[in-house]
Amino acid sequence: MSLTRRDFARNSAITGAGVALAGSAGVLASAPNALASTEAETEGGKPTDAHSCGVGYGPLIPDPKGILALPAGFEYRVITYSGKTKLESGEFTPSNHDGTAAFDGPRGTTLLVNNHELKGPRANWKYPVPLTEGLVYDPAASGGCTVVEVRPGGQVAEWVGIAGTSTNCAGGSTPWGTWLTCEENSDKAGTNGMTKDHGYVFEVDPIDRRANEDPKPLKFFGRYDHEAVVIDPKRGHAYLTEDAASPNGLFFRWTPPKGFEYGRGRFRTLADDAGDLQAPKCFDSGGKYVDDLSRATRIGTVYGVDWVDVPDRDAKSTPVRKQFADGEITRARKLEGMWWGDGGAYIVSSYARAESPGRHDGQVWFYDPKRRTLTLKVLLGVNPDPSKDGAFDGPDNITVSPYGGVILAEDGEGVSHLFGATDSGRTYPIARNDLNVGTEEEPEFSEFAGVTFSPDGRTLFANIQDPGILLAITGPWKRQRR
Secondary structure: OOOOOOHHHHHHHHHOOOHOOOOOOOOOHHHHHHHOOOEEEEOOOEEEEHHHHOOOOOEEEEEOOOOOEOOOOEEEEEEEEEEOOEEEOEEEEOOOOEEEEEEOOOOOOOOEEEEEEOOEEHHHHHOOOOOOOOEEOOOOOOOOEEEEEOOOOOOOEEEEEEEEEEEOEEEEEEOOOEEEEOOOOOOOOOOOOOOOOOEEEEEEEEOHHHHHHHOOOOOHHHOOOOEEEEOOOOEEEEEEEEEOOOOOOOOEEEEOOOOOOOOOHHHHHHHOOOOEEEEEEOOOOOEEEOOEEEHHOOOOOOOEEEEOOEEEEEEOOOHHHOOOOOOOOOEEEEEEEEEEOOOEEEEEOOOOOOOOOOOOEEEEEEOOOOOEEEEEEEEEEOOOOOOOOOOOEEEEEEEEOOOOOOOEEOOOOOOOEEEOOOOOOEEEEEEEEEEEEOOOOOOEEEEEEEEEEOOOOOOOEEOOOOOOEEEEEEEEOOOOOO
16 A cells, blocks of 8 residues: 555654654754764854763773774673684684674573675685585585674683575574574576575574574575665564665565464475565655655655565566666665664665765664654765764664664774764764774775674674674763763
8 A cells, every 4th residue: 555645744744843753762863974073062052072962982092902992991802703713613713794683592691693794605715604514505605604602701602503605794683583694695506606596584593503404595585685684573574675786776675474473483484475575665745756865965854655566576587676667666875784673674875976866975764664754864974084083984784772872883984983873963983993904004994793782781792894803892881861
């Protein structure tokens, strides 16, 4: 059923005025470029740093070990390190850490499922995901997931959750305590050395190792360059992002078949064409069609959303995003991480350049399934000098913070940060990657990924993708002021 203009006008009046949300994330409003600065204005109009206004945790202190700069009072611990730490099987931790989620494990442990974004043949990588018997989808592929167990005493164990998949990127957790790992690569069998088709979502159970045997692609979610996925625990829909270009990618909704009941192992019972996969078609308050989300240049922009059926979700001859003619759907550049919170999905568009109608260095949208609206919550103006510390650009993975607002992992140019955005729209740094993987003359700092809090909210886990480091950050967390 289409969303009528009257419905949209009523919903816009509710969600647009003041752009206020209930819940932990609240208002994430800013003008372009404002989120590229940690400065705030006092009532007298004089600029002050964000920390003096009660926002954030103060300046970052360079790390003498050259890994992670943090505010005073914070500490980090290396949990896994590719090529240094080892799995239970004796092989080295795989490289290129990406999306991560944390779960309560048995006997007070914390279980993390960690994606490894490794593309192409195994020979291309020094530390691919080991081909553990019974857990392999395609023996030619190098990616997959590991499960990391952190015990109360600090001991760490790691084992393979799935192997033989490709370019495992952001993914997402489920309400029933499993992990959905997404392949950001759609190579077909016979291409790039692969022996099976790729571009699918797989479910990984962090607790029941036997549940991961004989990996099955969840083909009903479609075959394309998947980035992230979230599940609506109330309505049962899955929302998925696609990171692709030429043309720009799409944001999808999957509706389960009537009568389907979620739970551990239930996805394996569904047929490859189960449910309905749809792409969005957005329009503004005047009923005008919106071709690309980069058209939005003001915080608080609200678009109504209709959903259009995907003709061939398995992309047998034509990639899914190319199956739609101009005017049929709404696209966005670099659709990246998602996180479910406040009754909806937070969705990141990392940046937009010449391939898009508008330019920016990052957007965060909130999809409200009840009102069927997308609202622009964060807008990063183009960063004029990414090599300088203090500005933020290229957000990727995202999580909703138990202390208010959201936490974003940078995958931009130059300096790389973890940063927060508060309910009132102020931003603040949490960490800076000090590990130079380039040269002294041409420094290079890998992206952050896998940002997620422990179930008790005391530890923030995050990854440095290259070479592949999983970090646990602790410190004097506090509720961020509005």
